[in-house]
Amino acid sequence: MEGVSDTEPLALEAAPTSRRRRKRSLVWEHFTIETVSDGCTKALCKQCNQSFAYSTGKKIAGTSHLKRHITVGSCSKLRQEKRQLALTSGSKTDGNSTDPPKRRYRWRTSLNFDQDRSCMDLAKMIIMQEYPLHMVEHTAFKTFIQGLQPQFKMPNHEAIEKEILGIYNKEKQSLTQLFGTIPGRVCLSIGLWTTSQTLGYVSVTGHFIDNDWKLHSRVLNFSMVSSPHSENALSDVIGLCLSDWNIKSKLFTITLDNNCSSHDIYSANLRDHLSNKNTLTLKGQLFVVRCYAHLLNVAAQDVIASIHGIIYNIRESLKYVKASLVREERFAEIVQQLEIPCTRPLSLDVQSHWDTTYLMLAGALEFRHAFAYLETCDPHYNEAPSPDDWKKVDTVCTYLKLLYDSANVIMGAADPTANMYFHEAWKIHLELANAAVGEDGTVCSVAKEMHEKFDKYWKDCSLVLAIAVVMDPRFKMKFVEFAFSKLYGEDAGRYIKVVDDGIHALFDEYITHRFHWCQFMKTTRGT
Known part of the structure; x- marks a missing residue:
């Protein structure tokens, strides 16, 4: 054995x-x-x-x-x-x-095909790329998918809609839980749209920082309203969103993307509703934040509208020159003959984008003598602006350049933060204030209208922007004192005190909020 x-x-x-x-x-x-x-x-x-x-x-x-x-x-x-x-x-x-x-x-071949997982992937693709739901019933798309995976059974649009709603409900539940764990507050931004059918839509986007100091931006609500430009409609949408996500006590600021005339109505109504419950930081002093990019857009469009007739002539002049290669070569000969330095190219604008209109005007301004000469030697061309027109274009370009450079600073940053806006806004505000009281009538008329819009923005947002600069260790309170002294002169001390009091009050609120948050976390964790 x-x-x-x-x-x-x-x-x-x-x-x-x-x-x-x-x-x-x-x-x-x-x-x-x-x-x-x-x-x-x-x-x-x-x-x-x-x-x-x-x-x-x-x-x-x-x-x-x-x-x-x-x-x-x-x-x-x-x-x-x-x-x-x-x-x-x-x-x-x-x-x-x-x-x-x-x-x-x-x-x-892969033996791990999963019908349910593939349907979810298809639903996510439709969400991310904003494809129409009925694409799942398109013959060419179904043929393409069958060629890739014959085992996949294409769902109809009702089934894919249920799949998308399932993803939405899952993401909403996850985001609701995340809102309950963040120690900070949530900022909202509002977008308004009106379609060609006069249908109004309101979107509400939440911006917040999580426990890992990562910035999140999530669309919280997108709904159709009968009249989005009425104060009750907007207030109802925002109030419903705050209640639905249970973040009324966490609201910090709200940025409204709307025209300047109706902005105060919106902000006053909603601020009063929330301030009665003592839910806003500094009793609502930081509640209103207006969209700086929208302000630049509105100001630029108003300036452009002031010389729309001249802009039309310049646009037609460029079309005439670029209509054929012969005309382009003839215009280049004139430029060379007049020894005009070419620092900017001639380019047509996209009329809905004011920055391209500025580049078109700035480029055409350098060739104004060439356009005048072309009119004298080409009997078919009669769109050249007059010397007075070019003077107005020069004035408009001066102020459009302020807006254009400011927009490039903000939009060019990978992650623009609040302290950047103060530097841009106060410089433009000061420049416009000085130009509005000048002696040149053309300059004054352009600068005065722009200054009124920037002044409204500055009154609503200067405190929150100044606090952001104070938090920047490179500038602190000294820079606010310098900027305010330029803007307000002898009255600067009064405005500086408002910022100083706001900083101290904000710190006191932070200490109180931090204490209650620590107590809440101890209770939640059972320690």
Whole structure:
């Protein structure tokens, strides 16, 4: 018995090593395996006797290089046989031919297909790319998907709609839980749209920082309202959103993207509603934040509208010059003859984008003498602006450049923060205030209208922007004192005190809020 017990384990261990996996690849119809040395074998082509590495010790090579040898024409014998067959007849090879048939090898396909996962991936694609739901019923799309994965059963638009709603509800639940864990507050931004059918839409986006100091921006609500430009409609949408997400006590600021005339109505209504519950920071002093980019856009559009007739002539002049290669060459000759330095290109604008209109005006302004000369020598051209018109364009470009440079600073930053806006806003506010009281009537009329819009923005946002600058260790309170002294002169002390009091009050609120938050976390964790 002892002898049997000693030898049986040896037999059991040796048995697996003697078993060899059956070679199923079709390449072995054309190759044989020969042993070169101990533990080393090579694959030998039956046609041309060329050898290829196959195994070295326990490492076994694949068969891809063997497939390539017999399919891409590397084997000399197979190439010779193909030539002979091509010379003798154009018919297909018979079954006795050693030439391997084309597309004979089958590649292993994925066996992990999941219908439910694929439907979810399709729904996410539709969400992210904003595709129409009915695309799942488009014949070409269904044919494309069937070619990729025949096992996939395309859902109809009702099924994909349910899938999207399921994703939405899951994400909403996750975001609601996240709102309950963040120690800070949430900022809202409001977007208003009116379609060509006069349908109004309101979007509410939440901006907040999580426990890992990562900034999040999530669309919280997007709904259609009968009249989005009425104060009750907007207040109702915002109030419903705050209640739905349970963030009324976490609201910090709200940024409204609307025209200047109705902004005060919106802000006053909603501020009063929330201040009665003592939910706003500093009793609502920081509640209103107006969109700086929207302010630049409105101010620029108003300036452009003041010379819309001149802009029309300049736009038509550019179209005339660029209408043919001959005209472009003729205009270039005039520019060279007048020795005009070309620092800006001539480009047509996109009328809905004010920055492109500014670039068009600035470029055309440098070639004003060339346009005047072209009118004298080309009887078909009569759109050149007059010298007085060019003077107005020069004035407009001066102030559009202020807006353009400011927009580039803000939009050019990868992550623009609140302290950046103060530097841009106070400089433009000061420049416009000085120009509005100047002696040039044309300059005053343009600057005065722009100054009124910036003054409204400054009154609502200067406190929150100044506090952001104070928090910047590079500037602190000293820079606010410097800027206010330029803006307000002898009255600067009164405005500086408002910022100083706001900083201290904000700190006191933070201490109180932090204490209550720590107590809440201790209770939640059971410590």
